[in-house]
Amino acid sequence: MTVYDTKPWLQSYDPWVEHEITIPDETYVDLLERAINHDPDRDAFHFLGSTCSYRDLDRFSGSFAGYLASRGCVPGDVVGVNLPNTPQYLIALAGILRAGCVASGVSPLLTPKEMANQINDTSVKCLVTLDAIFENRVQKIRNDIPSLKIFIVTNIIDFLPLHKRFLGKLLKKVPVGKVEPIAGKEIVPFMDVIRNYGASRPKVRIDPQDTCLIQYTGGTTGLPKGAVLTHRNLVANILQATQWFDLKVGGGVACSGFPFFHQAGLYLGLTTMAMSYTQCLIPDPRNTDHVCREISQYRPFIMLHVPSLYQMLMDNPAFAKIDFSSCEICISGAAPFSKEAITALEAIVGAGKVVEILGMTEASPVITMNPCKGKKKIGSVGLPLQSTRIKVVDVETGTVEVPVGEVGELIVHGPQVMKGYHGKPEETANTLREYQKETWLYTGDVVRMDEDGYVFIADRSKDMLIVGGYKVFSREVEDVLSQHAAVQLCAIIGMPDPKRPDSQIVKAVIQLTAPAMEKDLESIKKELLDHCRENLTPYKVPKVMEITDAMPLTAVGKVDKKVLRAGVGH
Numbered sequence: 001m002t003v004y005d006t007k008p009w010l011q012s013y014d015p016w017v018e019h020e021i022t023i024p025d026e027t028y029v030d031l032l033e034r035a036i037n038h039d040p041d042r043d044a045f046h047f048l049g050s051t052c053s054y055r056d057l058d059r060f061s062g063s064f065a066g067y068l069a070s071r072g073c074v075p076g077d078v079v080g081v082n083l084p085n086t087p088q089y090l091i092a093l094a095g096i097l098r099a100g101c102v103a104s105g106v107s108p109l110l111t112p113k114e115m116a117n118q119i120n121d122t123s124v125k126c127l128v129t130l131d132a133i134f135e136n137r138v139q140k141i142r143n144d145i146p147s148l149k150i151f152i153v154t155n156i157i158d159f160l161p162l163h164k165r166f167l168g169k170l171l172k173k174v175p176v177g178k179v180e181p182i183a184g185k186e187i188v189p190f191m192d193v194i195r196n197y198g199a200s201r202p203k204v205r206i207d208p209q210d211t212c213l214i215q216y217t218g219g220t221t222g223l224p225k226g227a228v229l230t231h232r233n234l235v236a237n238i239l240q241a242t243q244w245f246d247l248k249v250g251g252g253v254a255c256s257g258f259p260f261f262h263q264a265g266l267y268l269g270l271t272t273m274a275m276s277y278t279q280c281l282i283p284d285p286r287n288t289d290h291v292c293r294e295i296s297q298y299r300p301f302i303m304l305h306v307p308s309l310y311q312m313l314m315d316n317p318a319f320a321k322i323d324f325s326s327c328e329i330c331i332s333g334a335a336p337f338s339k340e341a342i343t344a345l346e347a348i349v350g351a352g353k354v355v356e357i358l359g360m361t362e363a364s365p366v367i368t369m370n371p372c373k374g375k376k377k378i379g380s381v382g383l384p385l386q387s388t389r390i391k392v393v394d395v396e397t398g399t400v401e402v403p404v405g406e407v408g409e410l411i412v413h414g415p416q417v418m419k420g421y422h423g424k425p426e427e428t429a430n431t432l433r434e435y436q437k438e439t440w441l442y443t444g445d446v447v448r449m450d451e452d453g454y455v456f457i458a459d460r461s462k463d464m465l466i467v468g469g470y471k472v473f474s475r476e477v478e479d480v481l482s483q484h485a486a487v488q489l490c491a492i493i494g495m496p497d498p499k500r501p502d503s504q505i506v507k508a509v510i511q512l513t514a515p516a517m518e519k520d521l522e523s524i525k526k527e528l529l530d531h532c533r534e535n536l537t538p539y540k541v542p543k544v545m546e547i548t549d550a551m552p553l554t555a556v557g558k559v560d561k562k563v564l565r566a567g568v569g570h
Helices: 008-012 028-038 054-070 087-098 112-121 131-136 162-170 190-195 231-244 263-274 288-298 307-314 339-349 425-431 474-482 521-535 561-566
Strands: 043-047 050-053 078-082 102-105 126-130 150-154 186-189 211-217 225-230 253-256 278-281 302-305 329-332 354-359 366-369 389-393 408-413 432-435 438-449 455-459 464-467 470-473 487-497 500-512 544-547
Touching (some): 028 087, 054 087, 078 112, 087 190, 253 288, 278 288, 307 500, 329 339, 425 432, 470 474, 474 487, 487 561, 521 544
Parallel strands (some): 150 186, 500 544
Antiparallel strands (some): 438 455, 487 500
């Protein structure tokens, strides 16, 4: 027996947290139905001054589910949601799951090509999207997405009162797109589906082992992959967190700047709906004046933001004037949070309220958290959740457990771990591996565990960057650059962002082909940047581009990124 088998982290749990959780034979829809019936008149969410109750959520999502069924969407079919954080997202999400279908977030930041790749990967049958995205991106790929038969189109402010919608569009404060027909595709307004359709919710049988979500992630390396998360995965992870934080049904308000297309944001959205909480929906987290007003007015019990957003909020003088007496939990994830920044934040919100966590899409997403009330170790991402086992193993072998305090790869076994990657058996086998006759999730995160069981991130995965809270995988950017005729070799590395200590800048190091070297280098750089902008989400596009005469190579001929990283900033 090793130290990891003794589970030293259990001694640091808060008193009310059980060591193991009992997972009921239920689906996420079962949790949602109970939450809706708990207090139908309770506010489900606030959005730009408008409010929707759980009774409204029940009716609207029921109509949405009925519409899907009437159009031939059956349990197991994938429905994509391509929206920012709006009421439409949560209504569609609830409706998709109540119809027995599978929900898949499609980031509004994707390029047309990236959208087509994701839609085709899971054979999305129906897509909920914004009118502006429909005009500017969907129309460009309309002939490249054969499985997609139905578009449900909305505008970001469709849930606002008529006069606000009129003013918003008149003053051009919201993007508006023209919705024109596409041959062979059905296009219907979102508001018609939920208000005028009147369909009854389909009666379907959903099993806990059925797929609930297919959420896209780059994993630890490589191109985006769809993590298949079952209802049981989500129910387990929700129960883990609600017990960890001692949340009560109908107990409060939640506010998060995480987008729903990010698993952390979606998870909080699912959890708050399952607990009959009220959500403050933030469509644009960079608008800190609006975020401050929402926090001040609705006084959330729990907040979830990336460190960079907490820093942006602290930079706004209005944030320090807010009464945080109702706020008990400030969760931080997706990037490191410095000790100095946490101290500054707790000076405003209250001591001991910041809880750092570790999650990844493949784990629904939460793996470790600092205690809610007990001892928190700043710089640590906390303790493994209930019924979750971890080991730290040698990075090279993946099978030799390293001693406490030493660095290695984090592997995880627990009920929240995904079923696998959709349609990618090789990638699944590489990430979900058999170890000691059990299946473990190999996270790719390099960590150390101390003697009390607290986990500390020692380094990010070798090829992963964090840009404003988003993961950027170097191989994806390298693949795009390599498609350009001027590129012979290329590598993507991260540079420290002087404006954001928790973020990085994407840097491309490029060795050009001989013909390209004879051309004007500034013109070549512009061509390469234009190529990246055409094929990558904005935050993935290199901000720094260096042309080198000869790329450093390892003994086996691979680009030596260690050498490149050593020269960063020089």
